[in-house]
Amino acid sequence: QQPVQSPQAVILREGEDAVINCSSSKALYSVHWYRQKHGEAPVFLMILLKGGEQKGHEKISASFNEKKQQSSLYLTASQLSYSGTYFCGTEMMKSGNTGKLIFGQGTTLQVKP
Amino acid sequence: DTGVSQDPRHKITKRGQNVTFRCDPISEHNRLYWYRQTLGQGPEFLTYFQNEAQLEKSRLLSDRFSAERPKGSFSTLEIQRTEQGDSAMYLCASSTTVTGGKGSGNTIYFGEGSWLTVV
Numbered sequence: 631q632q633p634v635q636s637p638q639a640v641i642l643r644e645g646e647d648a649v650i651n652c653s654s655s656k657a658l659y660s661v662h663w664y665r666q667k668h669g670e671a672p673v674f675l676m677i678l679l680k681g682g683e684q685k686g687h688e689k690i691s692a693s694f695n696e697k698k699q700q701s702s703l704y705l706t707a708s709q710l711s712y713s714g715t716y717f718c719g720t721e722m723m724k725s726g727n728t729g730k731l732i733f734g735q736g737t738t739l740q741v742k743p
Numbered sequence: 744d745t746g747v748s749q750d751p752r753h754k755i756t757k758r759g760q761n762v763t764f765r766c767d768p769i770s771e772h773n774r775l776y777w778y779r780q781t782l783g784q785g786p787e788f789l790t791y792f793q794n795e796a797q798l799e800k801s802r803l804l805s806d807r808f809s810a811e812r813p814k815g816s817f818s819t820l821e822i823q824r825t826e827q828g829d830s831a832m833y834l835c836a837s838s839t840t841v842t843g844g845k846g847s848g849n850t851i852y853f854g855e856g857s858w859l860t861v862v
Binding site: 659660662664670672674677717721728730731732736 | 840848853
């Protein structure tokens with residue numbers, strides 16, 4: 631049931647773009663994206679609800695393809711502050727609107743000057 | 744708007760001792776969650792409350808673990824007879840409802856976490 635994230639790690643230069651993917655084998659109700667820095671708690675980035683919508687937050691956006699049970703996180707013109715581990719948290723359709731999330735294994739992003 | 748608050752932030756305990764963690768959610772958030780995270784892994788769901796009612800418990804939550812949320816405000820997570828395998832960061836989170844697309848969902852905000860080391 632754990633979603634699969636890809637890639638596992640990515641190294642960027644400042645200003646470059648990145649895409650992080652999250653794929654589930656189960657029908658999804660929602661997808662949540664978080665960024666976590668070492669030793670800190672996960673920080674909420676965005677939630678995508680069923681409906682295939684795309685949401686954005688400044689230079690970070692995401693999409694959710696409910697037919698394929700896939701979500702992608704888009705980071706454009708990356709900044710040093712984007713470094714960290716990105717997790718997708720998926721809410722199964724059978725869990726409904728509970729907030730019970732199953733997290734992927736994480737994607738480590740490093741942005742270099 | 745204050746965030747989710749957890750206490751203590753760090754706890755070192757000897758195997759076999761009991762520990763208790765406290766969580767104060769964002770005010771007016773009626774849902775509260777406990778997750779556990781070990782190094783290199785994503786958070787794992789333990790349990791959640793809606794107001795004072797505990798609605799679901801993960802199979803990860805053995806009989807040594809108990810969570811309460813009296814009066815639907817703060818919550819406590821107690822671990823009895825701690826084992827070395829309990830060493831982890833215990834994350835509390837609370838949520839508010841958002842609507843969009845074809846339904847509604849819960850935007851979940853995590854606290855800073857309580858690190859537990861069992862020696």
